Amino acid sequence: MNQIATPMPVTPDVQSILNDVFGYHEFRDGQRDVIQAALSGKDSLVLLPTGGGKSLCYQVPALALSGLTVVVSPLISLMQDQVAQLQALGVAAEFINNSVAREDQVDIYRRLHDGEIKLLYVAPEKVLQREFIERLHHLPLSLFAIDEAHCVSHWGHDFRPHYCQLKQLKHAFPNVPMMALTATADTATRRDIVHQLALQNPFIYTGSFDRPNIRYTIEEKFKPMAQLMRYLRTQQGQSGIIYCTSRKRVDEVAEKLSEAGFNVAAYHAGLSNEERQFVQSGFSRDDIHIVVATVAFGMGINKPNVRFVLHYDIPKSVEAYYQETGRAGRDGLAAEAIMYFDPADIGRVRRFFEDIEDEHRRRVEEQRFSAMAAFAEAQTCRRQILLNYFSEYQRNPCGNCDICLNPPKRFDGTLVAQQALSCVYRAEQRFGFGYIVDVLRGANTSRIRDNQHHALSTYGIGKNHSSEYWLSVLRQLVHHGLLEQDITQGATSRLTEASRAVLRDEYTLELAEPRLQAVHVYEDKLAKFSYDRKLFAKLKSLRKELADADDVPPYVVFNDKTLAEMAQKTPTTDSEFLKVSGVGFTKLMKYGGPFMQLIENHLALDES
Structure with a gap:
């Protein structure tokens, strides 16, 4: 069957889309170049850190082009969150996966053929089905976006077999540009992504891997549960993730923290789908503050206000460590990445690789873990080592890791x-x-x-x-x-x-000199805004109320950074409200009234 021609841009002013729909006033580094490549019909490979704005790279051209953008995403929860956020912005977005009832899928297909949907999120298993590809042949396609593209590569740290077959899309739709996006890929993985997806002369953008808002700390593991309790008592209800290497360890840690009075839940593959969904939803909605998890709690985390990620055990690769710690501070505000390290764990982890039958694969995994062990044992700036691993060489120490803040004596x-x-x-x-x-x-x-x-x-x-x-x-x-x-x-x-x-x-x-107790230099995560803290607390309470009423996570309404800016600028008119970062026309119409009314009441109370 003949493929429908690739649509041409109908809204070349991408700046207006950024302002009016998403509520942001300027693009981040690289975003505009990637968007222009998509609008000109080029394939692209986009490497940006978690929280670096990857989604906008395909969402903006999706709205600037007349046809449909298909987003391939690996997790149901991630699709649901992203679609909920887009719908809150007034964007016609939907997802199709096994959680969607058949009658709802029929309705989505009808709306697709009527041109009523701009972005469709699907799982790789779904997009590769012959029937689904046949449906796509009848639609005007603008773009394929492959999220978490490192899953394509055998050398990626989270390889998924279905991803390896996605080059079928390029063969079936050779004239539709494809954008591959990831936050974690070394040089070998990048080359493999281009090859596995059959990208044609792609535009490649590699942004900085640096997450300057994250403070990296490695503590020597002595009495890890006591160390953990001591740290969590300083967090006062902040959202955080604790990673453990086994289901048994997850259950043990979660149980002890729960007994100590912390708002915590366990998450691992041994739980039922219903139990995992309950935990993920509760964490997204701020009903659960801390999740203790295996790496099964992974890419589906779209929550921007995770303030700390703590590794109870050493991860198996720098890639895994970088991606997992990257789930902290997606909103750009201060966050911490802490790892408890016992050098004896190095030998224990190495024994896991003995079960890998493929000798070449085993050597790769052992090499990657050796880099992780060297990172944990190093006495030089953590961020320099981390960035150098991803070929982003930094000459100067960062000033925001345990080595820089408390140099070894x-x-x-x-x-x-x-x-x-x-x-x-x-x-x-x-x-x-x-x-x-x-x-x-x-x-x-x-x-x-x-x-x-x-x-x-x-x-x-x-x-x-x-x-x-x-x-x-x-x-x-x-x-x-x-x-x-x-x-x-x-x-x-x-x-x-x-x-x-x-x-x-x-x-x-x-x-x-042995460091018997880690030095954590805590700070007000929103200090740079010089905001009204009482007003901020009221805004958070209103946000939770509105989010619960809409059955969405609070960050779908507004994130913490946007609330802090409201508490700083105290907007009480439509024009003032639109000047707050993260506020577009749709959110002004939907949420502006109650938020501005609360701000007016707060200001009036202060004056009295």
Whole structure:
């Protein structure tokens, strides 16, 4: 069947669309160039960080072109959120997936053929069905947008087989431009995306991977649950995600936090679809503040006001870490990315790769994890390392990570190293770090007495230091190649040949002073607005009320940054309200009245 000709632009003034529909006054870096490439019929590959404005790159040309834009998206929840946001802006958008009733799908197809829909979101499984492709042949197509395009690549960190077949769209519709978008792709993955999607001489835009509003912190893992509780008590109801490596760990952490009174829920693939949907919806609507999850809680998170992402365990790749931490601070306001790190976890994670049968794939995964381990162990600016990994080289440290804010201090660690190494040796190199620390600190345990280790010369020699202090020292000795742990024998510690020189006092060993408690430099996330905090609280309450009435998440009404600007500028007329970032004509008509009335009442109360 002949393909309907690709529509030409009918609204070349994309600036008007940006202002009037989306309520923004200027494009971000790269957006206008990507949009112009789409309007001129070119394929494109767009790499922008999470929260960097990828969606506008295809939503604006979708409205500037006369036909239909088809958006391929991997998750139902992500489609639902994005369509809800577009509909709140007055944009004719719909999605089709397994959650849509058959009669509703029939109605959507009718509206598509009548030209009433501008953007249609579909899953890759759906868009590849022969019947669906046949329907598309009868429609005037403007653009294909492939979201989360790293799923196309075998080298991407979240490969999905159906994505690999999306080049069929290019073969079936060779004249329809295709835009691939992702926030996470190294050089190999970028090349593979172009190849797998059969993009023709694409316009490639690579924006900065830097998320300057996110503060990166890595804490040495001592007593992770106590560390977590201490941190969460400072967050005062903020939205956050805690990632764990296993379902069991997720359930354990969520249960303990719930018992401690935190508003928390667990999320992993072992839960039913209904349970997962309940958690995701509750988190989006601010009814649940904290989600403890495996990586199954992933790309569907479209919530802009996540203030922290915490990794309870080390991720398996820098790509995964970057994308997961990128779910914090999508609104551009200050956010934190925290990881608890135990160097012993490196060996445990490496054992997972032994089950990968494809040798080449296994080597790739091992290499990626080695980069992640190096990032966790580094003593230089976290952001520099992260950006350099994505080939965005930064000469200067960022000033907004734990290394920059609290630089490591060094000391002559020869004596404590000798004490620790001697203790390992005298305990016959048969025990793990926990036991060695107990001996050094003179713990009175039955195990130590049974082994007669209370009689060792090193027993109690380190009682003036905490358990965490000695654990940090032992880990550093591993880093220096003086100790090794055998993970096949219960992580028993053994001296290496290099340790002899230290024990013989042949050179001075410099160690980093153990950081026994992380320094978190907290700040008002909205401080730059100099806003009226009482008014902001009232606006948030009104937003939640209106969102619940419309059965949408609060950020679909307005995000926190928009509310803060309202609390700063106190608009009370239509023209003033439209000057607030994030307010377009549709939202002015729908929500302007109640918000301006609240602001007027607040100002009148202040004057009285």
